[in-house]
Amino acid sequence: MRLGSLKSQLVLIVAVMVVLTLGGAYLIGVSSRLDAEFADARRDGLQNVFRLSQYLLAESELHQEDIAQELAMLATDPRISQVLIADPQGIVRHALDRQQLGQELALQSWFDASLLQSLRSSRLGVVQVDRRQGSVLVGISYAPLERDVVRSKQRGIVLLRYDLNATAQQLRWQVLQVFVLPGVMLLLLVLLLSWLAQRYVAGPLGLLRAATLRYAKDGTLQPLPEVGVQEVRALFRAFNTLQQQLQDSLGMLEAQKQAASQLVQEREALLLAVPDLLFEMSPEGRYLQVWSNTARDSLSATREQLLGKLAHQVMPLDAADTVCLAIRQALQQGVSRGQRICLYLDCEARWFELSAARKDGPDGSGSCIVLSHDITIRKHAEDELQLWAQVFAAAHNGILVTDSFRNIVLINSAFTRITGYEQDDIVGRTPSVLSSGRHDEGFYRRMWQEITNRGYWQGEIWNRRKNGEIFPEWQSISAVRGEDGEVSHYISVFSDISSQKEAEQYIRRLAYFDSLTGLPNRALLQDHAAQALSLSRHDNTPLALMFIDLDRFKNINDTLGHSVGDQLLVEVGRRLLSLLQEKDTLTRLGGDEFIILLPETNESGAGHLAESVVRALSTPYYLSGYELISTPSIGIAMAPVDGSTLEELLRAADAAMYRAKAEGRSTFRFFTAQMQQRSAARLKLEAELRRALDKRELQLYYQPQCNMQGQLVGVEALLRWMHPELGVVSPAEFIPLAEESGLIVPIGMWVLQEAIGQMREWRERGIRVPAVAVNLSALQFRQPQLVEQVAQLLHEAALPAGCLELELTESVVLEDPDDALGLMERLHNLGVGLAIDDFGTGYSSLNYLRRFPVDRLKIDRSFVQDLEQGRGIAIVRAIVSLARSLGFVTIAEGVETTAQLEQLRRLHCDQVQGFLFARPMAVIQLEAWLQRHHVVGPDGEGWNFEI
Ligand SMILES: Nc1nc2c(ncn2[C@@H]2O[C@H](COP(=O)(O)O[C@H]3[C@@H](O)[C@H](n4cnc5c(=O)[nH]c(N)nc54)O[C@@H]3COP(=O)(O)O)[C@@H](O)[C@H]2O)c(=O)[nH]1
Numbered sequence: 001m002r003l004g005s006l007k008s009q010l011v012l013i014v015a016v017m018v019v020l021t022l023g024g025a026y027l028i029g030v031s032s033r034l035d036a037e038f039a040d041a042r043r044d045g046l047q048n049v050f051r052l053s054q055y056l057l058a059e060s061e062l063h064q065e066d067i068a069q070e071l072a073m074l075a076t077d078p079r080i081s082q083v084l085i086a087d088p089q090g091i092v093r094h095a096l097d098r099q100q101l102g103q104e105l106a107l108q109s110w111f112d113a114s115l116l117q118s119l120r121s122s123r124l125g126v127v128q129v130d131r132r133q134g135s136v137l138v139g140i141s142y143a144p145l146e147r148d149v150v151r152s153k154q155r156g157i158v159l160l161r162y163d164l165n166a167t168a169q170q171l172r173w174q175v176l177q178v179f180v181l182p183g184v185m186l187l188l189l190v191l192l193l194s195w196l197a198q199r200y201v202a203g204p205l206g207l208l209r210a211a212t213l214r215y216a217k218d219g220t221l222q223p224l225p226e227v228g229v230q231e232v233r234a235l236f237r238a239f240n241t242l243q244q245q246l247q248d249s250l251g252m253l254e255a256q257k258q259a260a261s262q263l264v265q266e267r268e269a270l271l272l273a274v275p276d277l278l279f280e281m282s283p284e285g286r287y288l289q290v291w292s293n294t295a296r297d298s299l300s301a302t303r304e305q306l307l308g309k310l311a312h313q314v315m316p317l318d319a320a321d322t323v324c325l326a327i328r329q330a331l332q333q334g335v336s337r338g339q340r341i342c343l344y345l346d347c348e349a350r351w352f353e354l355s356a357a358r359k360d361g362p363d364g365s366g367s368c369i370v371l372s373h374d375i376t377i378r379k380h381a382e383d384e385l386q387l388w389a390q391v392f393a394a395a396h397n398g399i400l401v402t403d404s405f406r407n408i409v410l411i412n413s414a415f416t417r418i419t420g421y422e423q424d425d426i427v428g429r430t431p432s433v434l435s436s437g438r439h440d441e442g443f444y445r446r447m448w449q450e451i452t453n454r455g456y457w458q459g460e461i462w463n464r465r466k467n468g469e470i471f472p473e474w475q476s477i478s479a480v481r482g483e484d485g486e487v488s489h490y491i492s493v494f495s496d497i498s499s500q501k502e503a504e505q506y507i508r509r510l511a512y513f514d515s516l517t518g519l520p521n522r523a524l525l526q527d528h529a530a531q532a533l534s535l536s537r538h539d540n541t542p543l544a545l546m547f548i549d550l551d552r553f554k555n556i557n558d559t560l561g562h563s564v565g566d567q568l569l570v571e572v573g574r575r576l577l578s579l580l581q582e583k584d585t586l587t588r589l590g591g592d593e594f595i596i597l598l599p600e601t602n603e604s605g606a607g608h609l610a611e612s613v614v615r616a617l618s619t620p621y622y623l624s625g626y627e628l629i630s631t632p633s634i635g636i637a638m639a640p641v642d643g644s645t646l647e648e649l650l651r652a653a654d655a656a657m658y659r660a661k662a663e664g665r666s667t668f669r670f671f672t673a674q675m676q677q678r679s680a681a682r683l684k685l686e687a688e689l690r691r692a693l694d695k696r697e698l699q700l701y702y703q704p705q706c707n708m709q710g711q712l713v714g715v716e717a718l719l720r721w722m723h724p725e726l727g728v729v730s731p732a733e734f735i736p737l738a739e740e741s742g743l744i745v746p747i748g749m750w751v752l753q754e755a756i757g758q759m760r761e762w763r764e765r766g767i768r769v770p771a772v773a774v775n776l777s778a779l780q781f782r783q784p785q786l787v788e789q790v791a792q793l794l795h796e797a798a799l800p801a802g803c804l805e806l807e808l809t810e811s812v813v814l815e816d817p818d819d820a821l822g823l824m825e826r827l828h829n830l831g832v833g834l835a836i837d838d839f840g841t842g843y844s845s846l847n848y849l850r851r852f853p854v855d856r857l858k859i860d861r862s863f864v865q866d867l868e869q870g871r872g873i874a875i876v877r878a879i880v881s882l883a884r885s886l887g888f889v890t891i892a893e894g895v896e897t898t899a900q901l902e903q904l905r906r907l908h909c910d911q912v913q914g915f916l917f918a919r920p921m922a923v924i925q926l927e928a929w930l931q932r933h934h935v936v937g938p939d940g941e942g943w944n945f946e947i
Pocket of ligand 1: 718719837893915
C-alpha cells in the first residue's frame with residue numbers, strides 16, 4: 001500500500017485519528033482525574049491541618065491524644081506521606097514518621113524555607129501544589145495558648161504532605177484501562193472499515209481511477225462492472241453513464257471536429273479556388289486583413305504594405321473613394337455589390353468589382369469583408385459588347401437573331417426601319433412572317449440546306465414588310481454554334497436593296513434603253529443585232545436594218561424648244577413601235593435618229609415597212625398646242641449584201657438615209673454601191689482631219705464686219721482646211737465631222753490661239769483690227785477649262801479681252817441654259833464679247849436671253865436672204881427691236897446685195913457682214929483688202945470704206 005494512495009491515507013488518517021482521539025481522551029481523563037485528586041488533596045489537607053491546628057491551640061493531654069488519633073487516622077490515608085507538627089520553636093512534635101520527631105522543621109528537605117516563612121507569616125493555611133512531583137503541601141501556622149491564657153507569640157506549624165504519585169499512577173492505569181479496549185476495538189473497527197472501504201469503495205474506486213487513467217493515457221473508454229457498495233455501484237453506474245455520454249460526446253466532438261476540419265479544408269479550398277483578393281477593412285477603409293492567393297500583380301502593394309494602411313494611402317483617390325463607398329453601403333445595408341474600381345498595375349488598366357459584406361464583431365464593432373474580383377477581361381468584353389450593341393443598334397443593315405428553333409429573339413432598329421416590325425411584334429415568331437410568297441418551298445429548302453452544310457448562306461430574297469409591301473433584300477444568314485458544336489442561334493443580316501434594284505434597273509435602262517423614249521439604245525441594239533445576224537447566217541435568212549432620221553428636226557427643236565422636240569421623239573417612237581412585230585428591234589440612237597432591226601425580212605418587206613413608216617411619221621403631231629409636220633428620211637441596208645456586221649449595216653443605212661435626204665426627204669432609199677463609195681470617202685476625210693492639225697493644213701480666214709457707217713468693227717475668224725488633194729474644204733463639211741469625232745476640241749483651241757496670235761501681230765504691226773470673232777462649237781463650250789484657257793491666251797498675247805468675241809449658237813446656249821449662263825458670265829467678266837450666232841433660227845427663250853450677258857445678236861443669213869422678197873423683214877425688225885430693248889448690238893450676216901444692205905439700214909440693224917463687202921480671206925488678202933479700201937489708219941481711228 002503506497003502512502004499516497006487514498007486507501008493508505010484513509011487508513012492512516014483513521015488510525016491517527018483513533019490514536020489521537022484515544023490519546024487525547026486518555027490525557028484529558030488522566031488530567032481531569034488528577035486535578036480532582038489534587039483538589040481533593042488540597043481540600044482534605046486544609047481540613048486536616050485546620051483540625052489539627054485546633055487541637056494544638058490548647059495544649060492538653062486530651063488534645064495530645066486527639067492529635068495522636070488524628071495522626072493515626074491520617075496515616076491510613078495512603079495519599080499522605082508526611083505529617084509534621086512543629087511547635088512554635090520549629091521542633092517537630094508530631095509526625096507520622098517517628099524518626100522525625102524532635103528534628104527541626106527547617107531541616108526537612110522536602111519543603112523549602114520559603115514555605116516555612118509563608119506559613120509563619122500567615123494566619124491562613126498555605127497550600128503548595130507541585131504537579132511535577134505529584135505532591136501537595138498544606139500547612140498552617142498556629143499560636144498555642146501559653147498557660148492557657150496568652151497566645152504564644154511564636155507560631156507552630158502543621159504541615160501535611162500529600163504524595164499523589166501512586167494515586168496518579170493508579171489513576172493512569174485505570175484511565176488506560178478505560179481507553180485501551182475501546183481504542184483497540186476502535187482500531188479494529190477502523191481496519192475493518194478500512195478493509196471494507198478497500199473492498200467496496202477504494203477497490204472499485206481504483207478501477208474507476210485506472211479507467212480514468214487509461215482514458216487519460218490512451219483515451220480508452222470501456223464500461224466498468226458495477227461493484228462495491230450501493231453508492232459505489234451507483235457511482236459506477238454514473239461513471240458508466242458518464243463514460244457513455246463522454247463517448248457519445250467524444251463521438252459528437254469527433255464528428256464536429258471532422259466537420260470543422262472539413263469546413264476548414266473547404267474554406268482553404270474555397271480560398272484557393274477564389275482567384276480574388278479578400279480584405280477585411282475597417283469602417284474608415286483601413287486594411288485589417290489581406291488574403292490573396294493570386295499573384296502579386298493583382299495587388300497594388302504587398303500584403304505587408306497594405307496591412308494597417310488606409311485605402312487612400314495605397315490607391316488613387318477615385319478608386320479609394322469607391323472602396324469607402326462600398327464599405328459604407330455594406331455597413332448600412334449589410335452588403336454592397338457592383339462597385340468598380342480601375343487600378344493601373346504595371347502600366348495596365350485593371351478593373352476590379354467589389355463585393356463587401358458587413359462583419360459584426362463580438363464587441364459590437366463593425367468591419368467589412370471586401371472581395372475584389374478582377375473583371376478586366378469581363379470589362380473589356382463588356383466594353384466590346386457595348387460597342388457591338390451600339391454597332392448592332394446603329395447598323396445600317398437590318399439584323400435579326402433567332403434561336404436554334406428559328407424563333408426570333410432579337411432585332412435591331414434598322415430591322416424595324418426596313419420592315420416596319422417592332423420588337424414586340426416579332427419576337428417569338430419565326431422569320432416566315434416576312435415571307436413574300438415569291439419564293440417556292442424549294443428555295444427555302446435549298447437555303448436552309450446550305451446553312452446546315454456550310455453554316456452560311458447569302459443571296460437575294462424577296463420579303464414582305466409589315467404594311468404588306470414586298471421588297472428585295474440582300475441577306476446573309478449565319479449559323480452560330482456554341483461550345484458544344486451545336487447551333488445555338490442564327491444571325492441574319494440584310495439590307496433593303498429596293499433602291500439598289502431600282503438604280504440597277506435605272507442603270508440598265510440607261511445602259512440599254514433610251515431615257516427619253518424608253519426604246520432600246522445602241523448597246524441593246526448591238527446585242528439584238530449580234531443574235532439576229534448570227535441567226536441570219538445560220539438560217540441563211542435575210543435581215544434588214546432601217547436608219548430613220550427626222551427631216552428638219554433641228555428646226556423644231558430650236559424653234560419650239562427641247563420640250564416639244566422631246567415630245568415629238570416620244571411620239572415618233574410610239575408610232576414606230578405600233579408598226580413593228582415582236583421580233584423587230586426599234587432603237588433610238590440619239591437625236592432624231594431611229595434604227596429598226598428587222599430579222600427575217602427581205603427587201604420587199606423592208607420597203608413596205610418603210611412606206612408605212614413614212615406615212616405614219618408624216619401624219620401631223622399635236623404637241624403642246626402646236627400642230628407639227630415632221631417627215632422621215634429612211635435609209636435601208638440589207639444583210640448580208642450590204643454588210644455582215646452591225647457597224648457595216650449602220651454605215652450603209654446611214655449613207656442611204658443621206659441619199660434619201662438629198663433626194664427630197666420624206667422618203668426612203670436602199671443602200672447602193674455609189675453610196676458605199678461616198679460613205680467610204682467620209683470616213684477617209686475624218687481620218688485625214690485627224691492628221692490635218694499636225695500637218696498644218698488648217699488655216700484661218702477672216703471676214704470683215706462693219707457698221708452702217710462703213711467703219712470696220714471687227715473680223716470673223718473662219719476655219720479653212722487646205723486639203724492636199726481636195727483643195728480648200730469648207731468647214732460646213734468638216735466641222736460636223738470634227739464635232740462627231742471630238743476633234744473639234746483641239747481644233748477649236750488651235751483656232752482660238754491662232755486668232756488671238758493674229759490679233760497680237762496686227763497690233764504689233766499697227767494694223768489695228770478692233771476685234772476678232774471666233775465660233776465656239778457646243779463641245780468646245782462645255783470644256784471645263786475654257787474660261788481659264790481664254791484668259792491665259794489673252795494674257796500671253798497681252799491683249800485686252802475686248803479684242804475677242806466668242807460666237808455661240810442659240811442651240812449651244814439653250815442646251816443647258818443654267819450652265820451656259822454661268823459660263824457666259826465668267827467669260828463676260830473677263831471682258832470677252834459674246835454673240836449669239838444664227839439668231840432667229842431656233843427658239844430663243846426670252847427669259848434666258850434677258851439674263852445672258854450677250855453683246856451682239858447675229859441675224860441669220862436665211863432671214864437676210866429673205867429680205868428682198870420681203871419675207872424676212874418682219875423677223876429682222878422683230879430681232880432688231882428685241883435686241884435694242886435688251887441693249888444688244890445687231891449684226892446681219894450673209895449680206896450679199898445693196899438691197900439687203902439698204903433694207904437692213906432701214907430696219908436699224910447696227911452692223912453687217914457678207915460677200916457684199918468681202919469674202920472670208922487669208923491674212924495677206926485681208927490686209928491688202930484693208931489697204932485697198934483705205935481702212936487702215938495710223939491710229940486705227942476713222943477706218944472707213946465705201947459701203
Ligand atoms: N466651230 C467653228 N465653226 C466654224 C469655224 N469656222 C467656220 N465655222 C462654221 O462653219 C460654217 C461654214 O463656215 P463658212 O463656210 O466659213 O461660211 C461662213 C462664211 O463664209 C459664210 N458667208 C459669209 N458671208 C456670206 C454671204 O454673203 N453669202 C453666203 N452665202 N455666205 C456667207 O457664212 C459663214 C459664216 O457663218 P457664221 O459663222 O454663222 O457667221 C459656219 O457655220 C461657220 O460658223 C470655226 O473655226 N469653228
